[in-house]
Amino acid sequence: MAFAHETVSRTDRYQGAIFSVHTDEVTMSDGSTADRDVVENRGAVVVVALDEQDRVVLIKQYRHPLRAHIWELPAGLRDVEDEPEAITAARELAEETDLTAARIDPLIDLHTSPGFSNEWVRVFLARDLSAVPQAERHPREAEEADIEIHRVPLDEAIAMIFRGDITNAAAVAGLLATARARETNWTLLP
Structure with a gap:
């Protein structure tokens, strides 16, 4: 059974014409949390x-x-x-x-x-x-x-x-x- 990773918080870092960047604090499989930088792109x-x-x-x-x-x-x-x-x-x-x-x-x-x-x-x-x-x-x-x-x-x-x-x-x-x-x-x- 897969662990349900949840976003605890989000911090916006950059918003541009082609992509944006944010940092999510995400729950990990062992119960801890970790920051994950994410680049969002329009594809x-x-x-x-x-x-x-x-x-x-x-x-x-x-x-x-x-x-x-x-x-x-x-x-x-x-x-x-x-x-x-x-x-x-x-x-x-x-x-x-x-x-x-x-x-x-x-x-x-x-x-x-x-x-x-x-x-x-x-x-x-x-x-x-x-x-x-x-x-x-x-x-x-x-x-x-x-x-x-x-x-x-x-x-x-x-x-x-x-x-x-x-x-x-x-x-x-x-x-x-x-x-x-x-x-x-x-x-x-x-």
Whole structure:
């Protein structure tokens, strides 16, 4: 039988546009209490865009906490109130890669860092890709201004994971899930 952990008190620490931080005093399984810092995040969507040649669309983008450009999948925050996640995924795919998809299926859900954050990510599989017309493309600004967009064979992307070239957790999970779903002829998709 699991112990019912209860929040005894909460202290707000930070409130920002993307996330907030608070400290909860929580009852532990042995009856004691402990402070737990929690990052609350609005969540995100991630898109594995797979083309007819079995290539995935990877982006290389600057991430300031790492002080580096890293390989990722197109992704974005769930920052439009009440927007369905599949629509958010389609919007982010178009904004970051200039692509649309005739088919977008949920692939997997994951918690990125459950030890300190409630961030929840839904990864989608996008197929039947086509280009966004030039006149309708989203202008890229800030850290998105120098995004590199590459199409990489799915098997090579998996090899990049094992070489340590792709370390973004959602990208790793999404690519591995796509490879596994492909092995089952997509029968694992909901």
